[in-house]
Amino acid sequence: MEHYNMNLNLKVWRQKNSKTKGEFKMYRVENISSEMSFLEMFDVLNERLIEEGDDPIAFDHDCREGICGMCSMYIDGKPHGPWQGNTTCQLHMRAFKDGDTIVVEPWRANSFPVIKDLVVDRTAFDRIIQAGGYISVNTGNAVDGNALPINKNMADASFAAAMCIGCGACVAACKNSSAMLFLSAKVSHLALLPQGEPERKSRVLDMVAQMDKEGFGSCTNTGACEATCPKEISISYIAKLNNEYLCAGLTTE
Amino acid sequence: MTWKQMFTSSVGKKLIMGFTGLFLILFLIVHVSLNAFIWANDGGVMFNQGAHFMGSTVVPRILEIGLFLGIILHIVQGYMLESQNRKARGKVKYAVSYGNKGSKWYSRSMALLGTIILLFLIVHISHFWLPNRSHQGFLLGEEINLYQTMKEVFSNIWVVLVYVLSCISLGYHLAHGFQSAFRTLGVHNKKYNTMLTSIGYCFSIVISLAFALMPISFYLGWIQ
Structure with missing residues (x-):
């Protein structure tokens, strides 16, 4: 498959802790490789946020090879994103195209309260x-x-x-x-x-x-x-x- | 484990929904078969005999009590489950919903479809069951001509439309409910699940079509 770079708009749920109310924030990410994983794209964004002195986006991850069950993003209306039988860490950016706006939310359930941003208590x-x-x-x-x-x-x-x-x-x-x-x-x-x-x-x-x-x-x-x-x-x-x-x-x- | 514990857990409540649901499915078969007598097209002779049998024989009357208990249990338990399930979902909703990508709309709308059927039942019972039973034997003397009542009720286009819409709701409720009831009661063999899903679709189409054709037949004068 041909490699390409893309610019994306991210609409991400930000929430300080379980006590506070959260809200969506828009982020622009540029020059994202189609061969990156979804979490690597978040790493790139977080590096930038840290450099700019902002609070990086909290998200769960561990093995990054689809077997530990830690990653947990609800991406564009589906847990773990658009691919079938796939975890967020194994979702690659080639699932998206240049100019896309991606909505990222935490798991929503009363028994899974949000700890911070995209991290929920499981x-x-x-x-x-x-x-x-x-x-x-x-x-x-x-x-x-x-x-x-x-x-x-x-x-x-x-x-x-x-x-x-x-x-x-x-x-x-x-x-x-x-x-x-x-x-x-x-x-x-x-x-x-x-x-x-x-x-x-x-x-x-x-x-x-x-x-x-x-x-x-x-x-x-x-x-x-x-x-x-x-x-x-x-x-x-x-x-x-x-x-x-x-x-x-x-x-x- | 006590009986109470068994039937009040989240799985136990669903068992009650499954059992009562299948019981109500059996009732629908009896109801649609007896009502099909109207198509004998004999001016309601056979139909009225059937109606008389159901109202004046002891076994159907006892079963009728069971039927009402079953319906009430199905409705009350259904609403309790729906309210619990909504609470479990929490206050904050997803900005982008999963929608029809993962499940069929009618499988997610059982409470809504059930509510339409409940409202219809109130109208339906006041149209036929109440005036009919109240004249049978012990209350107001002379038995009414139920066939004639049907003819009068179904001469109104709005009533016919309400009945047809309710039959469509019933069809979708059954399309999910039929196979879901068996899964809830523990049928997990894929061979049977596939078969039951197909039978469920056929059953819901046949039942709702047969019921919907009754008011239509009267309104369009197919039967006299």
């Missing part, structure tokens, strides 16, 4: 994981490889669920701010494996209870989460979660 996800996203194993000698036979299809389905990086794009995309795609991936990934069997029932009940405590909405199966998920987690895992919940709810005391 520790609610950590607490949901803590509520049941584990298995019990006896410590001691390492178990022989392949001692537990696992159906290949089940292992694949479990791995597809385990792809979830917990970025929160599903919550950001959902009109109800529901965390069900995230939760269903975490529950299914363990429920599909024999290692997850001992806590199978308590896991789903405890994690749903924690999700409710955190104030996320209910799932209405609109499919916006599936359409935006950078790891393309299927919405059928939500139905799987409902199934797990129903069975556990009916059979526990």
